Amino acid sequence: MGMKCFADFNNGRTGEIGGIYAVPTTKLSNVSHGLTQAAPRLKNVSVLTTDTIPHGVQFWDATLGKGCYDKWLRKEFHLAEKIIENLNDWLKAWIDVSDNSDQKVCTYKTEDTTREQFSKVPYVLDHEGAATYRGVKSSAEHGLTEWRSSRAESSLEKFHELLAHFANIGCKSEFANALIARGTAEHNVGARWRYDCMVQCQQGSRLPHPEYVDQTPIFMDHSLLDHLNQQSTSLGFDALFKECQVPEVGNEKEVFFSNYCTDQMERNKQEGTVASTKVCLCDDCKDKYKSPQTTSVARRRSGIARAVDRSTAAA
Structure with missing residues (x-):
């Protein structure tokens, strides 16, 4: 069906997955619709991170505004000047070095590629108010505090490792969707349980x-728990499971998995x-942005913008 990859996002605090979209390509334009439909659920985030910044910053500015997307998380606690200094030192140390067979350690593109990163340094710094690590008391004899990263990418990468096992891409899309939905739901139950126990x-x-048991949820299927609660209350008893959480339908038009890919290919046309x-x-989507896309929408309706948009997507 032309699906090349998954685009997904998560809650960095708990590690829960908020959306998964099968997409034709990795271009931002292919996931723009899904992220726009999810925007109401992202309005209250304090820090939003992606692994493509600064590419796509105009999209995030249009959908969520600079207030939520003003700073991005970094990997090392260095100032921008220090990062650039370290990159320069690395270039000086290796750019002219050859191995025993007289082959250059760095290719002809290495210097240009490294210097290109200088302009991107401001986008990898931590937000001043962001809690990038949380301390967890250790039960070991040494009593040292274990520091766990609160950055979204680490928990997202752990989910990607599981995603490969949720469904075989050779099976029918309906079956694959059901397996991925169940796997994602169970992942979220586990992530939420571990976070709540830690807190x-x-x-x-x-x-x-x-x-x-702090690392293993007692119950995995909260839809079943909700059903049992309904049965209990219908007989005049209290709900049996107080901590039961079932997904809420925040936007009925928002779809996931291969259904998104099918719809997106049609939208691209x-x-x-x-x-x-x-x-x-x-x-x-057109009325959900911070600045309504009135000019573009008017051109699209007149039939002028379609050729422009398609040529841009092809580029």
Whole structure:
């Protein structure tokens, strides 16, 4: 069906997955629609990160505004000047070095590629108010504090490792969607359980289960727990499972998995995106941006913008 990859996002605090979209290519224009439809669920985030910044910054500015997307997380605690200095030192140390067979250690592109990163350094610095690590008390004899990263990418990469096992791409899309949905739901239950256990322990609460259960949820299927709660209350009893959480339908038009890919390929033919920002121009998206895309929408309706948008997507 032309699916090349998955685009997904997560809650860096708990590690829960918020959306997965099968897409024809890795271009931002192919996931623009999905992220726009998910925007109401992203409005309250304090820091938003991607692994493509500064590419696509115009899209995030149009959809969420600079207030939520003003700074990005970094890997090392260095100032911008120090990062550039380290890159320069690395170039000086290796650019002219050859191995025993007289082959250059660096290719002819190495210096240009490295210097190109100088302009991107500001986008990898931590937001001043962002809690990039959280301390977890260790049960080991040394008593040292274990520091866990709160950056979204680490938990997202762990989910990607599981995603490969959720469904065989050779099976029918309906079956693959069902398997991926169940796998993602169970991943979220586990992530939420581990986070809640950690928070309660940090607050000094004594959990009503053995310590090893902190890493393994007691119940995986909260839809079943919700059904049992409904059965219990219908008979006049209290709900049996107080911590039951089932997904809420925040946007009925938002679709995931291969259904998104099928719809997106049709949108690419019919609607296109704004060349500068990559925002989606379909009827469900065009009024959701910080600055309404009135000019582009008017051109699309007149039939002028379609050829422009398609040529831009092809580029």
